[in-house]
Amino acid sequence: MPIAIITALIELIQTGITIAPQIIAAAQTAVSLIESGAAPTPAQQAQIDAALNVAHAGLQVASAASA
């Protein structure tokens, strides 16, 4: 396997480790809201907003870096 692919795999793993916990936490909150049918509390909304903003900023930075 070429070194470039191994390097890309390691970067993939590092990226996943960085962003996964916030995504999983936001997804768990969203699922609990769906199950309960309740409106999110301010803390839950803040958690979901924060995860979205982190993911959006991450994509913006990655796009700018690859351009």
Add this chain to the structure above:
Amino acid sequence: MDILTMIQAVPGVGPFLPYVLVVFGICAIIAAQLPPPAHGSAVYGLLYRVVNVLGQNYNQARNAAAGPPPSGTTTTAPPAAVVVLLVAATLPFVLSACSGNSAASDMATLEATLTAAESVATVYVELPLCTGTNAPLCSDSAVTAQIKAADMQAYTLVKTAEQAVDDPSALSAAQAAVTALAVLTATLPTQGN
């Protein structure tokens, strides 16, 4: 030196490698059970790609290059792994449809969906640019530009809908934009095709 100590000493990712390998192993088992997605099945197609990439099932496996079954042929019952995966993937949507959600919880679900789509897109964008020799793990600049445009539109419309929770048209527009980004990320060429 003990092999586990060596793994733990890998900078940055060492403590997580055993868990990553467990995920890879599970996905490798599931990937062998998954039938190829039919054309137009975006959600299952994304699930199929993610499982196959994590399971290291790029181009070698017997089911990697197989097309959808020809029309008119009889199909067998799906393996248990498919049922489990489909239930896990569709449960939030089914629950959302059955629970009579408030607009606020619909909005929260939409934001979480956009977060997930952006995360998948980020993983793709951060891959090295395609040079013709580094497939399948590479990104195309034209696709990256499409992702960036779709994400900006989805993010803007979601934030607009968030400010106008009682406006169903704003929510519908945001849902359409998020779906467009999700479809785009589902078709990312992560397997060298």
